[in-house]
Amino acid sequence: MADFDYDLFVIGGGSGGVRAARTSAATGARVALAEESRLGGTCVIRGCVPKKLMVFASSYPQLVDEASHYGWDAQIGAFDWPKFRKKLHSELDRLEEVYRSMLQKSDVEIFDCRARLKDAHTIELADGKTVTAKHILIASGGHPVRPDMPNADLGLVSNDMFLLEKLPKSVLIIGGGYIACEFACILNGLGVDVTIYLRGGQILRGFDSEARGLVAEMIRDSGVEIHTGTNIIEMDLEENVDDLPRGTNSDAAMGAPVSEVSHSSSRLGDNPKSQTRDAAGKRIWVKASNGRTGTFDHVFFATGRKPSTSDMGLEDVGVKLGRGGNIEVDEYSQSSVPSIYAIGDVTGRVELTPVAIREGMAFTETVFKGNKTPVDHELIPSAVFTQPELGTIGMTEEEAMEDREIEVYCTSFRPMQSAFIDKPARTLLKLIVDKESRVILGCHIVADHAGEMIQLVGIAIKAGLTKEQFDSTCAVHPTISEEIVTMRDPVRTG
Structure with a gap:
């Protein structure tokens, strides 16, 4: 490894790249990371985090309206976007500094500039400087089109x-x-x-x-x-x-x-x-x-979004790209060039921040700890932060019924909080069950805080529990989620 400037050079300072850099540096590896925009990447700077804060901000008018129907003398004034925007940007600045501090404490050298490949072990920085690394990890993410x-x-x-x-x-x-x-x-x-x-x-x-x-x-x-x-x-x-x-x-x-x-x-x-x-x-x-x-x-x-792979020198050094511009990798995140790996959205596998982080940790296990660790992309819970939210894990009904007999357990109703004030809001809870094995193949929830619910339900489904094991769990009453363990009869089979 002494023949190279670094044992690992990471291109991309999002959640996946930062995690891979830190965990690799913890093994004693000499690590550097280049980011042309802001540390934190899509999720922290221009995706999940600011979007979720906007979700919170946008929910208050409905909450105040509901409060007035529950007996409160409640009203809401105009929304001050400049005030919120200023606080939002301050929070993103704070989070970026947290990422920078974590890298510095891990002894990861940071280059605040664009980087591209010159050959399988050489990286050219925006200022014309070149450095070498035994391993290169591409974690450049994606961008909207x-x-x-x-x-x-x-x-x-x-x-x-x-x-x-x-x-x-x-x-x-x-x-x-x-x-x-x-x-x-x-x-x-x-x-x-x-x-x-x-x-x-x-x-x-x-x-x-x-x-x-x-x-x-x-x-x-x-x-x-x-x-x-x-x-x-x-x-x-x-x-x-x-x-x-x-x-x-x-x-x-x-x-x-x-x-x-x-x-x-x-x-x-x-x-x-x-x-x-x-x-x-x-x-x-x-x-x-x-x-x-x-x-x-x-x-x-x-x-839509596309992987950020243009003008990086990838094809010039032999890295194979897919039709959508994604870097093609194997189960260990290794590209067609043995010294070059890729994780996160740039691979086009599963475009979720927690997945990129897991891929980064699996990369470290494989490359720097000698423990070949494939990435598990099965049964990943996710949420859509609409109002109400949609939480989901596993197969949809349409996917499951393609090659097996299934039972569908589903209920949709007005929850107590909405029904009491005669609001139309409804929820839905749905389980897809393999008719033969009784294993739950998928769960879909439409409700306030469905994202929180699906995280916990996802543990049980990832563990391969059956419908009867769900049924054997006592309900928490009165809750929306109790329906997950009280649906006794399928609404349809097929």
Whole structure:
């Protein structure tokens, strides 16, 4: 190892890369890490953490409304976005410093710049300096993408949502995945008029159809417009559309007063050079595939993410990439070049922060502890932080019934808290059971705090427990989650 500058060089300072760097350094390895943007990566800086804080902020109007129905003299005033934004950025700054401190205490050398590969053991830094390493770990993550259409740079992507200097009055969201749905609920809760266009027939493709159907119903009930089978085919600044009367649109439901909205070039972004054209104070006109037209303060593209692998020299040194630009790796996160490994979103396996962290720890076990450790990607619980939340683990009903006989246990009802004040909010709890083995194959929950519930249910399902073992557990009453252990009869089999 003395022939190299480092035993390990990590490219990417997100949760996975930082964990791999720290755990590897703890074995005595000489480790360095390069990050071109901010330590913490997508999750901490421009994803999970700021988004969840926005979820919290957006939930208070509903809580205050419920309080008034429970006898409290409760009311809520206007939301102060600049005040919240300032505190949000301060928290992200604090978390970035926590990551930097952890790396420094682990004796990991930090390079605050872009890095690319020169050969299988050589890394070229942005300042022209080159260093060598016995092992290279790519943990560069992913980034949001815009569709390939004229004027797409007028639209925002998820990175930009935390940078808005002023809260818009109307937003059109393009896409129906979890990012689109989460931000739709957030913005709606903050008082923004929200419309969703998606090409498919239902939101949250890939999730259990019954669960996502209820989420869609609840989102619509909250005031968000969802237009399925719809895509955007044209967009431009309103002032450039000659035949459109200023300040109006073809559908009154889409209208909102002009709002002076802008975004900054803060270091929150993936790249110091923003891909979003500055349209401050100008509304955006759009035309949909069904002929519908309208104007909005912002158009937000939630149309997917891609691995951040471009211009890194990967293919030049022989690293094999998949069709989507992801680094292809084996079960030990090793690429087609033996000295180069990859973890996290850049591999396109499971794009979740806890998975990247586990992959980082498995890498250290394999490479620096001599304990070959494959990454377990089976039965991973996850949550969509809509309002209400969707928690899920294992197979959907549609997946399970493809090659086996199953039983479906499902219940949907108004929980006590909602029913008491005659609110329409409903929950859903669903178990997918293998008819022969009785093992629970999947669980899907739509409810407030479903993310908290699915974490605990996930332990039991990961352990391979059967429906009868669930049934043998006494219920906690009165709770929503008690239904998990009290559903006695299947609603259908197949």
